[in-house]
Amino acid sequence: MEKSKVFYGWIVLIGLFVIYAITNGVILNTLPLFYPELIKEYGWTQDQVTRPAQLLFLLVAIFSPLIGNFMDRLNIKRMMLTGGVMILIGFVLFSRIQSINMLLMAYFIFAIGITLAGIIPSMKIVTNWFVKSRGLAVGILLVGSSLGGALFNPIAGIFIASQGWRTALLSMGMIASVLIFVPLIVAVVTHPDLKSLLPDGNQQESEGSKGVNQISLGYSDVFKSGVFYLMLFITGSMWFCIVGIIQHQALFIKDLNSTVSPASLLSVFFVFSVLGKVIFGKLSDKYPKKSIMFLAVCNLALGALILTIMKSNPDTLLWLYAIVFGIGYSGTFTMIQLSIAEYYHGPSYGKILGLFTMIDTLAGVFGIMTLGKMRTNLGSYDQSFMVLLILSVVSAVCVLLLPKKELK
DSSP, rough: OHHHHSSSHHHHHHHHHOOOOOIIIIHTTTTTGGGGHHHHOOOOOOHHHHHHHHHHHHHHHHHHHHHHGGGGGGGGHHHHHHHHHHHHHHHHHHTOOSHHHHHHHHHHHHEEEEEEEEHHHHHHHHHHHHHHHHHHHHHHHHHHHHHHHHHHHHHHHHHHHHHHHHHHHHHHHHHHHHHHHHHHHHHHOOOOOGGGGGGOOSSSSTTTSSSEEEEEEEEHHTTTOHHHHHHHHHHHHHHHHHHHHHHHHHHHHHHHHHHHHHHHHHHHHHHHHHHHHHHHHHHHHTTOOHHHHHHHHHHHHHHHHHHHHHSSSHHHHHHHHHHHHHHHHHHHHHHHHHHHHHHHHTTHHHHHHHHHHHHHHHHHHHHHHHHHHHHHHSSSSSSHHHHHHHHHHHHHHHHHOOTTOOOO
16 A cells, blocks of 8 residues: 655644644734724723733633643543634624623633643644654644734734724634634544554654653652753743733833834734744754753843833834744744653653643733733833843743753
């Protein structure tokens, strides 16, 4: 029987890529474009309008360990399909809100959808299919959220201008549903065994797929490792910076009274984040992951530095920020996911990934809250950007402290 020339894992990856573009690209990166419309219509403050996103991240943090712990016992495709249904319901409810409480309910439903159909099941499936090319494959998967923001931000902007924000949400919900359900049904297979294949398409088992954390680890085993606490600070700090900035970008740009269009700037931001994920993912397959992670965090710190001097020349520095921070945040996010997979892929991977996702998400909630409170109380984002710069620099130092022998 003639073998297919294309390894089916790449087809699975394309399907997951499209789904992730919706679950994380649209819900996390595009919905903030609707915040100014809510402020205009209801007179809410920056702190109030971002409160539902804080709830979303808090709920994802709560749900993630539960889903991760039981994922191997569940039908992953059914789980993701259920998540897609919840996301559609969330868009419909968002379009009909009349109060903060209704918006909170919409984001509660989004949180369930993201947890069931987002990063945890996607990473589990990708790491099942790829070992030698895992860096590139994970980088490509994570590009989905960036490309989702780059493509759907201008689409959302056009819909808002032409249809009004409520109808625009319904239009986005219909697009999101199609792009979740079709790939899941047509392309996604959860494990190469189900297609009588091996990871990476090799005839023999891929090097590195044998004996890698095949012993189930308990939380007590994880907590005894010094690298866990270094990774805890690095990933938590980076998510504080990344999520806080993404949720406040449109509001910050409005504060500057710049001639730069928020939708256009955010599209550039996410286009360059695409490059960051692919480049850093590919580099991690060839060079030590510790070195590549350090480079990514330094890139993020440079982006934070640009934010601290933004007011000196906003029309120029906004574009530079979009390029530098876009590459830095995406590279850092990619390296975090790859490092967790390096350490813990095996029977305990879902459980430990859920734990890190909980920690990172809680840090993201704190980032959104902190930037919102500081903006409301101090009248600007200046001091909060200095906090981001300090956290980025300290995180870079922590990367240097990671043991080489454990981060291959």
